[in-house]
Amino acid sequence: MVAEVIQIKDIAAYEGQDVTLRGWVYNRTGKGRLQFILLRDGSGQAQCVAFKKEMESAEFEIVRGLTQESSVIVSGAVRADDRAPGIPGGYEIGIHKLELVQEAQEYPITPKEHGTEFLMNHRHLWVRSNRQWAILRIRATIIKAMRDWLDDQGFLLVDTPIITPAAGEETTTLFEVDYFGEKAFLAQTGQLYNEANIMAFGKVYCFGPTFRAEKSKTRRHLIEFWMLEPEIAFCSLEELMDIEEGMVCYVVAQVLEKRRQELDIIERDLDKLIAITPPFTRISYDDAVARLQARHESIDDPELKDELAIEWGEDFGSPHETALAEMFDKPVFVYHYPTAVKAFYMTPVEGRSQVCRSVDLLAPEGYGEIIGGSERIHDEQLLAANIDKMGLGREAYHWYLDLRKFGTVPHAGFGIGIERTVAWICGLSHVRETIPYARLLNRKYP
RNA sequence: UCCGUAGUAGCUCAAUUGGCAGAGCGGGCGGCUGUUAACCGCUAGGUUCUUGGUUCAAGUCCAAGCUACGGAGCCA
Numbered sequence: 438m439v440a441e442v443i444q445i446k447d448i449a450a451y452e453g454q455d456v457t458l459r460g461w462v463y464n465r466t467g468k469g470r471l472q473f474i475l476l477r478d479g480s481g482q483a484q485c486v487a488f489k490k491e492m493e494s495a496e497f498e499i500v501r502g503l504t505q506e507s508s509v510i511v512s513g514a515v516r517a518d519d520r521a522p523g524i525p526g527g528y529e530i531g532i533h534k535l536e537l538v539q540e541a542q543e544y545p546i547t548p549k550e551h552g553t554e555f556l557m558n559h560r561h562l563w564v565r566s567n568r569q570w571a572i573l574r575i576r577a578t579i580i581k582a583m584r585d586w587l588d589d590q591g592f593l594l595v596d597t598p599i600i601t602p603a604a605g606e607e608t609t610t611l612f613e614v615d616y617f618g619e620k621a622f623l624a625q626t627g628q629l630y631n632e633a634n635i636m637a638f639g640k641v642y643c644f645g646p647t648f649r650a651e652k653s654k655t656r657r658h659l660i661e662f663w664m665l666e667p668e669i670a671f672c673s674l675e676e677l678m679d680i681e682e683g684m685v686c687y688v689v690a691q692v693l694e695k696r697r698q699e700l701d702i703i704e705r706d707l708d709k710l711i712a713i714t715p716p717f718t719r720i721s722y723d724d725a726v727a728r729l730q731a732r733h734e735s736i737d738d739p740e741l742k743d744e745l746a747i748e749w750g751e752d753f754g755s756p757h758e759t760a761l762a763e764m765f766d767k768p769v770f771v772y773h774y775p776t777a778v779k780a781f782y783m784t785p786v787e788g789r790s791q792v793c794r795s796v797d798l799l800a801p802e803g804y805g806e807i808i809g810g811s812e813r814i815h816d817e818q819l820l821a822a823n824i825d826k827m828g829l830g831r832e833a834y835h836w837y838l839d840l841r842k843f844g845t846v847p848h849a850g851f852g853i854g855i856e857r858t859v860a861w862i863c864g865l866s867h868v869r870e871t872i873p874y875a876r877l878l879n880r881k882y883p
Numbered sequence: 884u885c886c887g888u889a890g891u892a893g894c895u896c897a898a899u900u901g902g903c904a905g906a907g908c909g910g911g912c913g914g915c916u917g918u919u920a921a922c923c924g925c926u927a928g929g930u931u932c933u934u935g936g937u938u939c940a941a942g943u944c945c946a947a948g949c950u951a952c953g954g955a956g957c958c959a
Binding site for chain 2: 486553610647656879
């Protein structure tokens with residue numbers, strides 16, 4: 438009779454019982470007639486110990502020859518042992534029986550160090566490594582927490598199209614696709630459709646991949662990235678900030694609660710995450726520029742000083758965002774950006790149209806903008822004028838302008854970048870590890 | 884696209900002033916009853932990114948290109 442198949446994450450519940458594990462050899466160390474296999478099954482890792490005299494000799498010889506990442510089915514008794522490594526660790530299997538499913542060929546990723554290019558070329562195998570396993574599990578938890586929070590707040594998930602006829606934002610960064618002889622584009626945002634959907638459902642969000650053909654080569658850019666975009670009818674900029682703050686705090690709290698083990702694996706500084714509680718400081722663009730200019734004055738290093746130079750009216754660069762975020766140990770809101778540097782659909786501030794009702798959320802520790810949002814223009818004339826001014830062409834936006842004809846209301850929404858959020862929460866130096874298969878400027882493989 | 888750095892064994896790296904191309908890990912063979920990236924012995928493994936140039940002699944110097952990495956711009 439074959440012992441019950443269990444997941445390694447549940448191993449503690451089976452102390453003293455015979456169980457079966459199915460998985461892959463993460464590492465093996467041998468001491469002659471005693472062999473240690475560190476087995477992973479996707480849910481965790483457990484040490485399996487083989488003594489020659491406790492097994493059939495043919496099977497023991499198989500154990501002695503096990504290569505890294507060979508797939509096996511192991512049966513044995515669970516016992517507690519402080520010496521046993523693993524995830525969660527502290528328990529090991531005394532092997533009675535082992536079946537080899539496949540003997541893996543020489544595995545390229547060894548327990549030693551590797552370079553980024555090599556690992557990215559072997560991403561299909563790299564995802565098996567502890568650190569990557571932990572990060573991608575945290576990513577899944579972050580996405581679930583965002584969706585749970587929105588669902589609980591009365592938002593409805595409404596999917597938006599990937600293939601679209603018009604630009605959401607800058608026309609230079611679109612991927613063009615051939616749509617039966619006509620031009621179409623991969624979506625950069627679902628926002629315009631969200632604005633239609635709120636008139637049907639009140640509060641909605643979309644979640645999916647977005648595509649930007651930007652020639653960006655930085656630690657925070659991907660060509661294909663995932664974005665979650667809530668949109669709310671009858672919503673002001675201040676209420677929008679409340680929503681963003683509530684969601685981000687919930688997400689961080691959920692990761693701390695559900696993924697402590699994974700945070701330990703990646704050696705994240707937990708205090709930095711525990712600090713993420715409401716309220717987040719809210720400063721105006723005017724205030725932010727003043728703070729940056731004061732910071733600029735205090736710097737002696739000419740190179741750094743040059744990077745941080747800014748005049749009112751300019752958009753923030755990456756060094757500006759980092760410098761601003763460093764002034765706080767929580768995310769910080771910056772609102773009322775100059776209208777000229779923002780998208781055509783953002784509402785101008787009443788009585789001061791050179792700034793608009795926009796807000797970015799900057800993550801701490803140099804992770805930069807993770808959220809961008811705004812109140813949207815709900816006046817038809819003003820919106821049409823802006824579309825003309827940007828040279829976007831009214832035909833493609835006909836349906837979008839329609840929304841302002843049939844019960845238009847003040848509304849607002851934002852987009853949160855999943856990969857940047859994961860990079861921040863995990864404390865990673867680059868977004869390429871936050872997504873299973875990153876699409877970068879010079880990489881679409883594997 | 885611009886600026887900077889790098890490219891040597893399957894991987895991570897070393898190689899003095901331009902003078903015999905090396906180590907660890909991984910692989911193979913052998914040993915070991917508590918290993919934690921085990922350890923010990925033996926062993927195989929090279930178009931030094933490409934092309935051209937300087938030189939008695941180039942991994943090393945020069946030129947161009949390719950690729951990667953770091954940064955900028957743009958953005959989430």
